[in-house]
Amino acid sequence: MSNALVVTRREVLDSFRDWRIIVPILILTLGFPALSQFGAQLMLNFVTQYGAELIGERTIPFLLMIVGFFPISLSLVIALETFVGEKERLSLEPLLSTPLTNLELYIGKTLAAMIPPLLSSYVGMGVYLSGLLFGELAWRPQPMLIVQIVLLTTAQALLMVTGAVVVSSQTTSTRAANLLASFIVVPMSLLIILESIVMFGAPDAESPNGIFSLWVILVGLLIGTVLFMRVGTRIFNREELLGRSLDMLNLRWAWGVLWRQFGVRLLSGDIRRWYREAVFPVLGELRRPVVVVMICMVAAFVGGWVIGQMPDWRLPAASAQDEVGLANNFREWFEMGSRPATVLLAVWQNGRVLLAATILAAISFGVMAVVLAILPFGILGWLFAQFTVLNLSPGLFLAAVVPHSLIEVPAILLATAAAVRLGAIITRAHENTTVGEVWLRALADTFKVGLGVVLPLLILAALIEVFITPLVVRIALGG
Amino acid sequence: MIEAQGLTKHFGDFHAVEDVSLNVERGMVLALLGPNGAGKTTTVRMMTSILKPTAGWARIAGYDVTTQAVQVRAHVGVLTEQHGLYERMHPLEYLDFFGRLYHLDAATRRSRALQLMERFGLGDALSKRLGEFSKGMKQKLALVRAMLHDPSVLLLDEPTSAMDPQSAKLVRDAILELRRSARTFIVTTHNLSEAQILADRIAIIRRGRIIAEGTVEELSRRFVGEPLMELRVRFPLNGLTQQLGDMVDVVEQGDRWLRYRTADPVAVNPQVLRRLTGLGIDVVTLSPVQQTMEAIYLRIVEEDERAQNGSNNVH
Numbered sequence: 001m002s003n004a005l006v007v008t009r010r011e012v013l014d015s016f017r018d019w020r021i022i023v024p025i026l027i028l029t030l031g032f033p034a035l036s037q038f039g040a041q042l043m044l045n046f047v048t049q050y051g052a053e054l055i056g057e058r059t060i061p062f063l064l065m066i067v068g069f070f071p072i073s074l075s076l077v078i079a080l081e082t083f084v085g086e087k088e089r090l091s092l093e094p095l096l097s098t099p100l101t102n103l104e105l106y107i108g109k110t111l112a113a114m115i116p117p118l119l120s121s122y123v124g125m126g127v128y129l130s131g132l133l134f135g136e137l138a139w140r141p142q143p144m145l146i147v148q149i150v151l152l153t154t155a156q157a158l159l160m161v162t163g164a165v166v167v168s169s170q171t172t173s174t175r176a177a178n179l180l181a182s183f184i185v186v187p188m189s190l191l192i193i194l195e196s197i198v199m200f201g202a203p204d205a206e207s208p209n210g211i212f213s214l215w216v217i218l219v220g221l222l223i224g225t226v227l228f229m230r231v232g233t234r235i236f237n238r239e240e241l242l243g244r245s246l247d248m249l250n251l252r253w254a255w256g257v258l259w260r261q262f263g264v265r266l267l268s269g270d271i272r273r274w275y276r277e278a279v280f281p282v283l284g285e286l287r288r289p290v291v292v293v294m295i296c297m298v299a300a301f302v303g304g305w306v307i308g309q310m311p312d313w314r315l316p317a318a319s320a321q322d323e324v325g326l327a328n329n330f331r332e333w334f335e336m337g338s339r340p341a342t343v344l345l346a347v348w349q350n351g352r353v354l355l356a357a358t359i360l361a362a363i364s365f366g367v368m369a370v371v372l373a374i375l376p377f378g379i380l381g382w383l384f385a386q387f388t389v390l391n392l393s394p395g396l397f398l399a400a401v402v403p404h405s406l407i408e409v410p411a412i413l414l415a416t417a418a419a420v421r422l423g424a425i426i427t428r429a430h431e432n433t434t435v436g437e438v439w440l441r442a443l444a445d446t447f448k449v450g451l452g453v454v455l456p457l458l459i460l461a462a463l464i465e466v467f468i469t470p471l472v473v474r475i476a477l478g479g
Numbered sequence: 480m481i482e483a484q485g486l487t488k489h490f491g492d493f494h495a496v497e498d499v500s501l502n503v504e505r506g507m508v509l510a511l512l513g514p515n516g517a518g519k520t521t522t523v524r525m526m527t528s529i530l531k532p533t534a535g536w537a538r539i540a541g542y543d544v545t546t547q548a549v550q551v552r553a554h555v556g557v558l559t560e561q562h563g564l565y566e567r568m569h570p571l572e573y574l575d576f577f578g579r580l581y582h583l584d585a586a587t588r589r590s591r592a593l594q595l596m597e598r599f600g601l602g603d604a605l606s607k608r609l610g611e612f613s614k615g616m617k618q619k620l621a622l623v624r625a626m627l628h629d630p631s632v633l634l635l636d637e638p639t640s641a642m643d644p645q646s647a648k649l650v651r652d653a654i655l656e657l658r659r660s661a662r663t664f665i666v667t668t669h670n671l672s673e674a675q676i677l678a679d680r681i682a683i684i685r686r687g688r689i690i691a692e693g694t695v696e697e698l699s700r701r702f703v704g705e706p707l708m709e710l711r712v713r714f715p716l717n718g719l720t721q722q723l724g725d726m727v728d729v730v731e732q733g734d735r736w737l738r739y740r741t742a743d744p745v746a747v748n749p750q751v752l753r754r755l756t757g758l759g760i761d762v763v764t765l766s767p768v769q770q771t772m773e774a775i776y777l778r779i780v781e782e783d784e785r786a787q788n789g790s791n792n793v794h
Contacts, residue, residue, distance in 0.1 A: 006579045010565070017567045090563030094624065097527050097557040098580040099549045238529045 003100050007108025008115065015078060015116050025120040028071040033128035036063045041137060058200045060132060061145055065199065067128045068153035069192060071120035075157050076184060079113035079164035080177040088174060096238045106165065106236050113161045121153055144210035152195065152214060155221035160184055162228035169236050170435065227365045230427045235435050254440055261444035279452040282445040289417035293370060300374035301381035308385025315386045346462035354412065354454065358419040358446060366423030373416040399476035404465035411457035418446040480505045480632060480663040485535030488521050495521040497687040508654065508664040510678035512671065512776065518687035519667035520560050523634050527557050540632050553581065556630035558638055562621030566610030570596060570620055573609060574627055581628035595623040599649060614641040622650060635666045639673060651677055671772035683779050690783045699770040702778045705740040707768040708748065713761035722758060726751060738768060
């Protein structure tokens with residue numbers, strides 16, 4: 001670690017010598033908090049005239065968050081510049097020729113990008129808070145809320161910096177890094193909006209334990225940071241840092257990689273050979289994500305079942321015991337008819353969810369695919385709990401769910417596992433190939449599994465759901 | 480001290496370095512000579528464990544470049560092709576930063592830095608920021624950085640490329656002095672005369688392959704021919720060529736001079752002088768004609784080109 005700190009020290013000193021960093025930091029540390037404090041006071045006075053003190057009270061911690069966030073947005077700029085800037089100034093290679101390990105260099109640079117903006121952020125929040133606490137306003141907030149805001153600010157800085165370091169290590173120019181930064185800036189802006197909504201509208205805003213939703217966001221930020229750090233340390237290597245010379249999007253090359261990995265030649269020749277040589281080997285590679293997704297699905301089902309047992313989450317007994325209504329619901333379902341159009345509807349419904357899961361997986365390291373896939377299992381668990389709690393026959397539930405699920409669940413499992421692999425593959429180190437190529441191959445593999453296995457299974461499941469499941473339910477209902 | 484066997488580096492379809500084998504003994508200087516884009520820098524980067532070889536291996540100062548990368552970099556001093564310095568820093572601060580990365584104590588960092596800066600004529604520039612340095616000064620400081628931790632192996636990529644003749648000589652003298660204290664060097668250059676002055680052995684690299692390796696004399700003999708001697712006499716030759724025809728191969732002649740080739744000048748030259756003295760011819764001088772590195776290099780490249788074309792035609 002000592003070498004990492006040597007790098008950090010140099011970079012921090014260098015940052016403090018750059019007036020382009022120092023001037024905004026000073027303004028955001030001293031000027032902006034004072035302005036915010038003044039604004040908070042004005043706002044409070046104004047809304048008080050109309051009896052809307054609550055809005056004023058909620059604005060004060062919101063502005064604290066903003067005062068903390070503005071300086072840390074600078075960390076993004078520093079971090080984006082951290083590798084690619086050195087590369088452009090040609091000072092990276094001498095550094096790479098020293099006994100620094102990849103991890104030391106990564107940690108050193110990451111800390112260097114965080115320390116000045118975070119210090120500025122803490123000082124800024126301190127200035128803002130001292131004015132409010134000891135000034136005319138004598139604001140007395142819940143201490144935990146302050147702790148939450150400080151922790152959130154730190155976690156946001158961590159997430160932005162770790163993300164920006166990944167971007168910086170994978171681009172060849174500061175311009176390209178800045179353009180790619182929108183992938184960090186846009187989600188962070190949305191997050192700030194979400195946090196604002198939470199801070200204004202949270203029913204537990206005065207709780208001594210802090211706002212629950214902010215704790216959830218904090219955990220989410222930390223998970224994102226861990227994932228970015230993992231990506232950063234895995235894909236960071238000297239060869240990638242020095243070897244890249246162009247950022248041009250080579251569509252022809254990308255198409256070639258997809259084409260070859262998909263096995264188009266095999267497919268056009270002999271479909272059995274395509275399955276044997278191109279599809280089944282990928283299924284073998286999905287073993288680990290399949291296990292992970294399966295565990296999450298079971299956990300979601302159990303979680304749904306546990307929640308379904310809780311009195312607050314149960315269905316009102318009256319509506320559940322309305323057997324006539326229940327029968328009517330089933331009748332409506334049956335009356336949708338066992339028609340091919342219904343089959344298509346079922347395939348389309350499952351297909352688009354899985355497609356959305358795959359797209360989200362690609363930009364969330366696979367996490368969102370798992371979230372989308374396990375939601376229905378949580379609901380199923382909850383529904384199953386209602387049957388048991390209300391003494392309805394579980395056989396009816398099983399009859400309505402099991403026949404087509406025998407095919408549909410494996411299809412969802414495989415599609416989700418492929419999506420998870422697609423999203424998570426960039427978090428692993430790869431020898432002798434670029435991250436882009438590895439990702440394109442994973443994308444082709446996802447298409448192969450989707451078209452070769454998942455789609456046929458979904459069609460089969462839909463056929464069962466439309467033509468067989470209703471018959472089984474009828475039998476379960478006693479004809 | 481430096482060993483490489485079958486060192487190969489491919490970037491996708493591009494073969495930057497192909498099957499390079501080198502062996503540089505302790506206290507020797509190997510010049511890696513070649514045109515731009517020949518694979519010199521890639522070879523050096525593999526030897527400093529910045530790039531992983533696609534195939535082959537190399538050991539530097541006893542450490543494997545693939546499995547002991549950190550140790551390799553700790554024992555090697557590298558002058559990179561682009562010496563990019565941190566322009567807002569002062570020279571001592573800059574050297575202190577690198578000294579820390581090599582775990583030198585504070586006193587050693589300072590004394591080594593001052594001593595080397597003085598030696599390379601940078602003693603007066605201590606108070607300047609690196610952004611104010613001239614190109615040559617920057618290159619000298621980069622060289623100081625490479626030597627700061629007193630490495631046993633130095634890999635210098637174009638060490639005098641940006642320097643004026645005086646500074647270049649300063650650097651060459653420093654290299655030769657360090658060689659005497661058993662430091663081992665690989666110097667990449669496309670400056671032929673510099674290679675000739677500095678190197679014990681020269682390896683010529685072209686299109687990623689070593690196409691020739693040896694001492695200047697070996698390369699000269701192999702590619703340009705046997706040693707060339709020049710004989711100057713006091714009076715016109717008048718059929719002298721025929722008189723020597725059974726002893727040497729006369730390749731050129733003028734009114735009062737001739738040049739001949741011989742595989743063994745030590746044995747042949749005294750015989751030539753004896754015969755000329757016997758014939759009553761006044762010899763003014765008999766001396767070897769130095770083959771310039773340029774002539775040797777161009778011949779080697781020409782032969783490689785021919786071989787390449789031949790191989791392309793066969794295919």
